[in-house]
Amino acid sequence: MKIHGDRVTMQEVAKDANVSVATVSRVINNSYNVSEKTREKVLKSMEKLSYLPNSIARSLKVRTTNTIGFVVSDISNTYHISIARAVEDVIAKHNFNMTVCSTGNDKERELSYLKLLMSQNIAGLILNTTGKNDDFIIEMNKYIPMVLLNRKINSPEFVGDLVGTDNFNCSYQLTEILLKMGHRKIFVVHGPLELSNGLERFQGFVQAMKDYGMDVGDDYPFKFNGEFTLNGGYKAIEYMRNLPERPTAVFSQNNMSTIGVLRACKDFNINAPEDVSLVAYDTVDNLNLMATRPTVASYNTQSMGYKAGKAILERIENPKLPNREFIEIPEIITGNAVGVLVK
């Protein structure tokens, strides 16, 4: 628990350069009132002693850090990590770094991470929330600039930006692809409906169905909450197999459930597009190398991360920026797992 040795401090640099610590501080933060001669002297001493500033001490004084919090349901989800990677690129240029946290959509875990981050005085937060800690987040938001990822916070008090996708419309569009091909019995593997993105995607599906004359009510047989997880997607297909009537198409509403769906189809020998057609919200890793490729709505996660990174930096600079929304447009990539329904 104890650091091995003792690092060299400003005091020592000051002594070595025969100036006061204030002067050393000034050359480090290159403020203007320091003569060229002493600046060089100090720089030389810093070099000689290989001085490294203590960010902790600095942070205590200036009351902010160089760290951005990045809190998502699962950092190992390629969707999230590729956003994170882009964020990193943006903020690294400003000498920021990034603490990443996976909540697993668990209320307690999210809360404890948020508290930890807040106690660590992070400069800003990029958050894909579980939706279960709105009260705390609103409180935290009074101190920490925030950018939301995909999931909104239901409160007028929230101040910050949102980077996300057009859940409703994109979902509508994907559903329509199937509908236009004649599919009507569409099995939807949706996500948690408490989450704004889960709900909106589901609603997009419902609306499209409605517009084509299908009513998706409580008794609609072809739906399953896949929880946006791999396991959930797998279970959805297991469930589907046992239905008295088979759907002709499957619409999985996020990348993880899509992978689950694909694995289950493989395991149970369900072929696409012969047995079912497949469409999916989000793309999956190595899609172009896969044997069975659903038609997907692919988002440019790099661009999303870039925007999120830029947004949080701007918001740190100016915390009272008006709320903004950055909505990404998907690219529809047609796969080989979708076919016209032949009756």
Place this chain on the structure above:
Amino acid sequence: MKIHGDRVTMQEVAKDANVSVATVSRVINNSYNVSEKTREKVLKSMEKLSYLPNSIARSLKVRTTNTIGFVVSDISNTYHISIARAVEDVIAKHNFNMTVCSTGNDKERELSYLKLLMSQNIAGLILNTTGKNDDFIIEMNKYIPMVLLNRKINSPEFVGDLVGTDNFNCSYQLTEILLKMGHRKIFVVHGPLELSNGLERFQGFVQAMKDYGMDVGDDYPFKFNGEFTLNGGYKAIEYMRNLPERPTAVFSQNNMSTIGVLRACKDFNINAPEDVSLVAYDTVDNLNLMATRPTVASYNTQSMGYKAGKAILERIENPKLPNREFIEIPEIITGNAVGVLVK
């Protein structure tokens, strides 16, 4: 740049509870010398004011933080991120969090990240080094406990652990699979030979070839430095196409180059195993869903991350632990892209 408001401090809690700050500090760190009565009183005040400790101030005093640095070439590489995820799970239980950094194998970027982390007084570092900043790392290592990932540091001064794979033997083994099937003209897409893992994998290949009577010298025609990148893997195949003589098998030595190889094969209509057989070090995402599946040496990255997380915690607790090595055993997964050579 300025935090919105002012958070509540220990002073205020002390005032509210009508005790000294020392007492508040004591109940927070629940040291023993505090009566049940005042403990309750303080706890109540903390609750009432929703007090959150200031980790920065604490860190300044106790000279350590709750943060682990995780520095790898590319955090969005599924291999790394899934290790990171496991590390996170381990350390989160101890109320640590993790700052992740991608060096892109760039010397300067790695150096600036390491300096930043050191100035931030991280408690420990998990490092997949570029191999280009050994001097600084050795210096840093005097202050910060370290666990290396896959790539060694060439210095007797280094104190820390290594979590890695048995590069030489595993590479040998994969090569031998091809050799036993009759392949002799094996195209090896290796990594940077300055890196310990790059070199050892290459050497494993060379040794296996030698043991089967093939000499892989400077003039061996079937090799290409794919730099452990996707692009590199792709270029390797482009290069291979233009060789006067075609190899009968390809051995790509990390996951990124394997993806590059697979994409290139697809683009150039090179079929496996008809045209070439494919083996690979590391597995790739969604392998089981892919049309062309190389035979791979798959590592349990979760277990590796678990070990790395555990190791760093132990080392933080006790910095003068002897150096340790945790070498993971691969699972060979036979794919459909490997075939016996028919002359």
Place this chain on the structure above:
DNA sequence: TGAGGAAAAGAAAACGTTTACATAATAGGC
């Protein structure tokens, strides 16, 4: 040459904790 002002440098307080040390309160033993 000397006064005045600008520029450079220093002294010291502050950021919010922890902790060694000092003091006050309590309990136990007679």
Place this chain on the structure above:
DNA sequence: GCCTATTATGTAAACGTTTTCTTTTCCTCA
């Protein structure tokens, strides 16, 4: 009830910076 040993609490210094306020040094110009 008094003394002592113990436990509980308080005081103040320290962690390594930044920054305000002073003081010193250096010019410029009459």
